[in-house]
Amino acid sequence: MRSVHVRFDAMLTKLLQEHEASKKERQGRPDFIDKLMENRVTEDGQTITDVNIKALISDLFTAGTDTSAVTVEWAMAEMLRNPxxxxxxxxxxxxxxxxxxxxxxxxxxxxxxxxxxxxxxASAPVHPSQPAALLLRGVRGGRLPHPQQQSPPRQHLGHREGPEGVGGPAGVRPRPLRRRRRGAKYDPHGNDFEFIPFGAGRRICSGKLTGMVFVQYMLGALVHSFDWRLPDGEEELDMEEKHGLTISKAVPLKVLLTPRLSAAAYI
Incomplete structure (x- = not known):
């Protein structure tokens, strides 16, 4: 762990140095790191240090990589079950x-x-990819003597019985999401509490925008670029779950793909 930390810290140090040296070239189109470095002193007078910036970038890498990959894998598995x-x-x-x-x-x-x-x-009732610990201070009007951290059954988060549910145990169900009042614009960023894959409030996931774009882009590229099918002799997918901070597939997804675009598109 110490060896990995030293290598990762060296990479982040180089990243910050490169941004500092080239910030004039990106005037008018700053990226995420530029914004952090521009606001080193916050409105309340606190200072954002390089260590703080490195910690946030590290969180985006470690938290975002696994959850996004798990979501894409589950989505592909469910789409193969629903051709x-x-x-x-x-x-x-x-x-x-x-x-x-x-x-x-x-x-x-x-x-x-x-x-x-x-x-x-990404909705919790399907296959939750996000940790789901809640810091509780009160329940149903009562107040706990001390804040307590609880892990509710994740399959119930965001779940609503009936055809208007957000997902549901049967797998990916995009139509209900589109039928609701906001259709495809149903907000996953903490404003619609029936659907909070990134949490909500002050502790909402800092990578929510990047995470949703990454999942959409990765899944869209895979779906658009290739035809997918199960290996010969396999009629059903093993959908057993492996529980942890995220819920991943116990058996990794194995499929055969065939290019479906013109040959020039892949060059």
Missing amino acids: AILKRAQAEADAVVGRDRLLEESDLPKLAYLQAVCKGA
Whole structure:
């Protein structure tokens, strides 16, 4: 762990030094690190140090990598169990992007069905990818003598019985998300409490925007670029869950893929 820490810290130190040396070249289009370095002194007079910035970047790497990868894997598994959803997502990508180029991040706002699929995959009732510990101070009007940390059953978070539920135990269900009052714009960033994959309030995930874009882009690229099927002889996916801070597949997803775009698109 010490060896890994030294290597990781050296990488982050180099990253900050490069940003400091090249900040004039990015005037008018600062990135996340530029913004942190520009606001080293906060409104209440506190100072954001390099150690603070490194810690936040480290959190984004460690927390964001696993949860995003787990969400994408579960989404692919559920789409393979529901081929109609996979085909519809591919048809939407073909209509927006075509088959002569790869999907780009700028295409994502036009892919409403893909966004709905990703929100369905990220919803807790399907396969929770986020830790779910809550700091409780009171329950039903009462007040606890000391704040207590509790881990509620994650499969119940965000769950609503009936056809209007956000996801549900049967897997990815993008249609209910689209039918609700905000449709594909159903907010996953802590403003709609029926659906809080990143938490809410002051302790909301700092990587919520990056995380949702990453999941949409990764899943969209995989769905658009390839046709997917189970290996020969396998008729059903093993959907057993492995519990931890995140809920990942006990058996890693294994599928066969076939390119579906023009050959020039992959060059």
